[in-house]
Amino acid sequence: MNYRAPLRDMQFVLHEVFDASTHCARLGNELDRETLDGILEQGARFAGEVVAPLNRQGDEQGCRLEHGTVRTPDGFRQAYQQYVTQGWAGMTGPLEYGGQGLPQMVSACFHEMLMGASLSFRIYSGLTEGAVLALHRHGSAALKRDYLGRLVSGEWAGTMCLTEPQAGTDLALLRTRAEPQGDGSYRISGSKIFISGGDQDLTDNIVHLVLARLPDAPAGVRGISLFLVPKFESTEGGGLGARNAVECGALEHKMGIKGAATCVLNFDGARGWLVGEANQGLACMFTMMNDARFQVGLQGLGIAEAAFQGGLAYARERLQCRSLAGPAAPDRNADPIIVHPDVRRMLLTQKTLSEGCRMLAAFAAQALDLEHGAAQPEVQAAAGRRAALLIPIVKAFLTDVGQEVASLGVQLYGGHGYIREWGMEQLMRDSRITQLYEGTNGIQALDLVRRKVLGDGGEQLRLLIDELLEWAHGCRTESLAGMARAVIERLEEWRNLSAEVLDACRCDPQEIGAVSVDFLACSGYVLLASLWLRAAETAATALAAGSEERAFYQAKLHAADFYWRRLLPRAGAHGEALRGGARSLMSLDEAHFAF
Incomplete structure (x- = not known):
């Protein structure tokens, strides 16, 4: 299976739906369309020619500990x-540390390419970018001087070390210790598990950001601090110094992403340095974690695109049966399966979910960019609130989509999809982890409802819905009037549903967990509907202006129509499901689950 970056669709999203050049200018980054397209074209070449050929081999060979x-x-x-x-x-x-400072809206396209080409390869570099964010924002001048330049260039890699055998989601149970030394450093002792890229032979050094407890730390998450613990200490000039007391004790044997090393790391009095303030480690780590969660959402999108490409290629070539309407290829002994309605259903589901999620990723990236790069503090603050609301949806919804689209890819191939040689089953195995790490999708849903919606009484969600309603009411294309009415109706339903959720959760805290997964899914489908309406209006405008790319824009209109009619109804189903409430989940006695 060959991966080819979806350049034209990325250009459509960047330039026609979101006007990336204006966005870049707002950030003080004067990148015109020609420059942006050049970056994407070079990125597509690298992903397709250098990275994609590694995907199958990485899965079959895996990593080894020697x-x-x-x-x-x-x-x-x-x-x-x-x-x-x-x-x-x-x-x-x-x-200032040798980076290019490109907006997330632009870099996200390249990162999606890497993830579609080989998720295992991308994992090694992904967390380094988060480590740069955390260190740049919270690190001391000395740590920045000694580590940031090499991390930014990619000469050194970064990791995020949270999870312990007894402490996964519940970081209050964390036991790793940090003992202060007389020279301002600390001795870190403990074990961390599930560390992506915890050891590898790609870079000369690995910089671990480790959560640990000081001796006098308060209990719970209020007593967690963040430490920089390098594999090799850095010299003042940024070179390699002494080997540190951190070792890879084992490699996990996994279902997928076998080319990415997932390590057990043992810290045996390793030398480390405090990042940020004591007992404020979780807040510092969230700088890194929000970026990581956005990147994991892109992993789901990359897998979805790869699965769609594989399914489409196979459906055009595989001959099975005749069309229900009569032979479509009378000169052949059967018709290609793309003529069959159910195959079309699967392909259009793959296409509209993948392309819709690409728009949602760009929408979230826009907020992330403004949070960090807008000139006005009030714009930064508003964008930060918007990004905080969108990140759990992007992480969970895009990775759920990745698994669904990969599963449809296997289904499109039939029995051949279940066999390794075609590559579809690898995509399904690789995508499964994206729903689990950086906070399971259930945790993302709890975060959305408990912290983001209940946290401000639904204010940010109301502002988002108002903005999307303004988009929908602004649609003036007569042929899209039906879709616009449907989107407006769903947005109003989403507003009413959020009010119901707020009331229920305030009355019974069990409702938070009971409604959260369905509420997030409903939110994702309505967001995509709004974005598909925007894309459809953009396409209709281009056709009305006499664009020479008629086939491309007509395909957008067909895809938007399919999404509205066949996938948007899922939002209503999730709304109905969450109204089942906590009682339907919690009233069964635990002893009665099985007899």
Whole structure:
């Protein structure tokens, strides 16, 4: 299966739906359309020619642990060196440390390409960008001087070390200890599990950001601090110093992403340095975690695009049966399966979910960019609130979509989809982790309802719905009037549903957990409907202006129509389901689950 970056659709989203050049100018980053397209074209070439050929091999060969050092699959190290020397590692890094400072809206397209080409390969570089964010915002001048430049360039990699055997989602149970030393450093002791890229042979050094407790720390999450713990200490000039007391104790044997090393790390009095204030580690880590959750959403999108491409190629080539309307290819002994309605249903589901999620990712990236780069503090603050609302939806909804679209890819291939040689089953295995790590999708749903909606009484959600209603009411294309009415109706239903959720959760805290997953899913489907309406109006305007790309824009109108008629009704089903309430979940006695 060959991956090819969806350049034209990315250009449509960037330039025609969201006007990326104006967005860049607002950030003080004067990137015109020609420059942005050049970046995407070069990125597509790198993803397709350098990274994609590693995907199958990485899955089959996996990683191995030799004498305490992880060896990545053949070809990964050479590809990573190209990734660094071509400057891809520094896309989003701060300018003062050698980065390019590109907006997330632009870099997200390249990162999606990498994830579609080989998710395992992308995982090694993904957390480094989050480490840069955390260190740039919270690190001391000395730590920035000694580590940031090499992290930004990609010469060194970063990790995020939270999880312990007894402490997954519940970080209050964390036991890793940090003992202060007389020279301002700390000795870190404990074990961390599920550490992506915890050891590898791609970079000379790995900089771990580790959550640990000081001796006098208060109990619970209020007593967690963040520490920088390098594999090799840095010299003052940014070179490699002494080997630190952190080792990879084991590699996890996993269902998917087998080319990415998932490590057990043992810290045995390793030397580390405090990042940010003592006992404020969770707040510092969330700087990194929000970026990681956005990136995981992109992982789901990349997998979805790859699965759609594979399914479409197969449906055009595979001959089975005749069309119900009569032979479509009378010169052949059967018709290609793309003529069959159920195959069309699966392909259109893949297409509209993938392309819709690409727009949602850009919408969220716009908020992330303004949060960090807008000139006005009030714009930054408003964008930060918008990003906080959208991040759990992006992480959970896009990864649920990735798994669904990958599963449809297997279904499109029939029995061949279940066999390794076609590559579809790998996508399904690889995508499964995206619904679990960086906070399971159930945790994302709890975050959305408990912290983001209940947290401000639904104010940010109301502002978002008002904005989307303004878009929908502003649609003046007569042929889209039916879709616009449907979107407006669903947005009003979403507003009313959120009020019901607020009331229910205030009366009974069990309702928070009972409604959250369905509420997030409903939110995702309504958001995509609004974005598809915007895309459809953009396409209709281009056709009315006499665009030469008639087929492309007509396909957008057909896809929007399919989404409105066949997928948007899912939002109503999720709304009905959550009204079942907590009682339907909690009233059964635990002993009565099985007899």
